[in-house]
Amino acid sequence: MAKTKRSFDIEISETRCRSCAVCWEVCAPKVLSWKPPLNKAIVKDLAACTGCRLCEWLCPDWAIVVRPVVLESSEALT
Amino acid sequence: MSLPNGMPATRPAKKKLDLQRPLDELVEMYADIPDKSFRYCPGCGLGMAQSAIMRAFHRAGVDITKVATAGGSGCYSVMGHYFKSSHIHGSHGRGCAYATGLKLARPELTVLTLQGDGDLLAIGGNHFIHAARRNIDITVICFNNYNFGDTGGQFAPTTPLGSKTDTSSLGMPEPAFDACKLAIGAGAGFVARSTVAHPAHLTKMIADAIEWKGFAFVEVMQHCHVLWGRRNGMPEAMDMMRFYKDNSVLHLSTVPEEERFDIPVYSEDEKDVKFVLGVLHREKKPEYTEEYAKLRAKAMAKLPAKVKS
Ligand SMILES: Cc1ncc(C[n+]2csc(CCOP(=O)(O)OP(=O)(O)O)c2C)c(N)n1
Ligand code: SF4
Numbered sequence: 001m002a003k004t005k006r007s008f009d010i011e012i013s014e015t016r017c018r019s020c021a022v023c024w025e026v027c028a029p030k031v032l033s034w035k036p037p038l039n040k041a042i043v044k045d046l047a048a049c050t051g052c053r054l055c056e057w058l059c060p061d062w063a064i065v066v067r068p069v070v071l072e073s074s075e076a077l078t
Numbered sequence: 079m080s081l082p083n084g085m086p087a088t089r090p091a092k093k094k095l096d097l098q099r100p101l102d103e104l105v106e107m108y109a110d111i112p113d114k115s116f117r118y119c120p121g122c123g124l125g126m127a128q129s130a131i132m133r134a135f136h137r138a139g140v141d142i143t144k145v146a147t148a149g150g151s152g153c154y155s156v157m158g159h160y161f162k163s164s165h166i167h168g169s170h171g172r173g174c175a176y177a178t179g180l181k182l183a184r185p186e187l188t189v190l191t192l193q194g195d196g197d198l199l200a201i202g203g204n205h206f207i208h209a210a211r212r213n214i215d216i217t218v219i220c221f222n223n224y225n226f227g228d229t230g231g232q233f234a235p236t237t238p239l240g241s242k243t244d245t246s247s248l249g250m251p252e253p254a255f256d257a258c259k260l261a262i263g264a265g266a267g268f269v270a271r272s273t274v275a276h277p278a279h280l281t282k283m284i285a286d287a288i289e290w291k292g293f294a295f296v297e298v299m300q301h302c303h304v305l306w307g308r309r310n311g312m313p314e315a316m317d318m319m320r321f322y323k324d325n326s327v328l329h330l331s332t333v334p335e336e337e338r339f340d341i342p343v344y345s346e347d348e349k350d351v352k353f354v355l356g357v358l359h360r361e362k363k364p365e366y367t368e369e370y371a372k373l374r375a376k377a378m379a380k381l382p383a384k385v386k387s
């Protein structure tokens with residue numbers, strides 16, 4: 001069985017985000033970024049996410065949810 | 079099979095920790111939050127601390143309907159309303175007094191206070207030291223942001239020596255309390271410190287405090303970049319997160335006991351701040367509600383039968 005890389009799903013609420021910059025600054029693999037003019041957080045490079053959850057734990061406005069993606073069994077076996 | 083002293087031969091199974099639950103599921107279980115942002119300023123450490131407290135509820139496995147919190151006035155004071163627990167939003171500094179009453183009346187509840195540094199250590203100092211002395215089974219959480227945030231950033235008993243606030247524009251002339259040292263001196267059985275920049279550690283400290291039988295105290299270093307940070311060269315939330323990261327010591331065993339407490343200095347010429355994180359004190363002693371129940375039983379036994387019925 002080939003080893004599958006764990007992948008994650010990141011959901012950011014634009015209504016909750018208040019552009020404080022904490023999430024994209026703490027994200028070491030630079031998954032997160034911001035979008036002008038309001039500089040709300042966005043996902044830029046999802047594949048690089050390690051699932052460390054720092055962004056989710058530190059977002060002061062609880063705008064980010066990180067979920068492990070559950071792969072279909074057939075997909076997981078390839 | 080049981081051992082001669084009546085102890086079961088096998089230890090109870092270790093609780094399985096479920097630490098990876100996504101935020102939205104935790105919110106569903108423990109929180110009651112508005113659709114839009116919180117009442118704190120953008121980037122405020124209070125939202126981070128609140129998140130850690132929610133994960134600590136989950137880690138400690140509490141039934142949120144059996145949790146009651148109490149607090150007074152300050153930026154932090156809305157926090158109690160953001161959980162599904164009951165909350166007393168009372169007068170400034172009286173969190174420990176409300177919590178003492180709650181716990182005595184309903185010992186089966188998990189009781190926490192959510193208090194600011196000004197609230198707990200200035201106007202509420204008296205309630206704090208006596209709750210600690212009694213060793214009543216409550217958990218006191220102090221959000222130390224170095225100032226009175228809600229009223230515009232005046233100095234508090236925690237403000238670092240030399241630092242600028244609304245009421246110390248030339249530098250704070252008074253030395254600060256180390257809240258943890260104060261708690262230990264007053265008799266607290268469990269005393270821990272963490273910062274909002276160490277979310278996993280902070281969650282564990284709060285969960286351990288909740289699980290502790292007796293008075294537990296957690297000092298949460300929580301930035302107020304908007305008032306204290308801006309006046310002291312750290313205007314962004316991330317500046318203060320780095321300040322916590324750079325000045326924290328996570329390995330307690332590397333620090334001799336007498337060096338675990340700190341009177342911070344943060345003036346233009348001198349910066350000397352150290353956060354020693356972890357459980358700084360653990361001491362089992364008789365718990366107040368239990369002692370009080372014994373006293374009550376004794377008093378009841380002495381009553382004439384006519385009065386008892
Ligand atoms: C009896 C009383 N005195 C004074 C005040 C004014 N007051 C409101 S909040 C506050 C200080 C809050 O500081 P802190 O507890 O550190 O909380 P923060 O706002 O920093 O989170 C004061 C003095 C009050 N509400 N009640
Ligand atoms: S940490 Fe939260 S509020 Fe701050 S920029 Fe990121 S998503 Fe927005």
Ligand code: SF4
Nearest residue numbers: 027049050052053055
């Ligand atoms: S979970 Fe970690 S790696 Fe993934 S986006 Fe958040 S901070 Fe970055």
Ligand code: SF4
Nearest residue numbers: 118119122153227302
């Ligand atoms: S004034 Fe300071 S403590 Fe109060 S909400 Fe704003 S950043 Fe937070």
Ligand SMILES: [Mg+2]
Nearest residue numbers: 194195225227
């Ligand atoms: Mg304060």
